Amino acid sequence: MATNNLKDRTQRLVAEFCKGDDHAFAELYDMYVQMLYNYGLKLTTDHELLKDCIHDVFVKVYSKRNEKNAINNLCSYLLISLKNRLLDEFRRHTFSTPNEVEEYEYRRSADDVEREYIALEGEQKNVAKVAHLMKNLTRRQRQAITLYYLEERKYDEICVIMNMNYHSVRNLMHRGMLKLREAAV
Numbered sequence: 001m002a003t004n005n006l007k008d009r010t011q012r013l014v015a016e017f018c019k020g021d022d023h024a025f026a027e028l029y030d031m032y033v034q035m036l037y038n039y040g041l042k043l044t045t046d047h048e049l050l051k052d053c054i055h056d057v058f059v060k061v062y063s064k065r066n067e068k069n070a071i072n073n074l075c076s077y078l079l080i081s082l083k084n085r086l087l088d089e090f091r092r093h094t095f096s097t098p099n100e101v102e103e104y105e106y107r108r109s110a111d112d113v114e115r116e117y118i119a120l121e122g123e124q125k126n127v128a129k130v131a132h133l134m135k136n137l138t139r140r141q142r143q144a145i146t147l148y149y150l151e152e153r154k155y156d157e158i159c160v161i162m163n164m165n166y167h168s169v170r171n172l173m174h175r176g177m178l179k180l181r182e183a184a185v
Contacts, residue, residue: 006031010074018065025065029058032075036082043086053085136183141176144169 010031016024033054040050057078061071071077134142140162147153147161158169 014071014074020065025062028061028074032078033058035075036078039079040082040086043083044090049089050086053082053089056085057081133180133183136179137176141172141179144172145176145180148173 010028013024013028013031017028036054036057037050040054044050060081061078134145137145143162144158147158148155153161155166155169158164159166162169164172
């Protein structure tokens with residue numbers, strides 16, 4: 001029911017705005033600016049860029065009010081426009097640089113490729129070794145260590161997830177680490 005009222009109010013304000021009522025535009029701005037800001041925070045952490053892009057979107061809406069194609073769903077239009085505007089800015093920042101392309105001298109030597117290959121090979125060996133060591137643990141120990149070290153959960157969260165008390169989780173982790181140390185030697 002509330003969404004129908006919002007939709008009806010939005011449609012009425014859009015119609016008034018298209019007829020030249022700037023007060024209606026101000027109301028639309030007030031209705032949607034916080035929603036756009038919250039949505040934009042999911043796409044970027046750059047607050048100033050986000051504010052600029054939101055204002056660009058509203059300027060675009062304002063400048064296109066005399067066009068014959070009326071906006072049917074303003075909320076969707078604003079969200080899509082903001083996403084596209086942010087993507088344009090991301091692309092522009094990605095492909096622009098203060099230095100001229102000619103200033104860069106990029107040569108990839110055989111030594112660099114070899115170092116990267118050796119590093120990758122070492123990483124793969126480490127992953128295989130950890131997987132082998134984890135097989136020495138019980139299922140519950142593996143779960144607790146995975147939650148703590150890989151998912152970076154706190155002991156309180158692990159207690160809830162595993163349905164155990166705090167001291168039992170600590171003991172489980174301690175025994176698991178002892179087993180890992182034994183197996184690693």
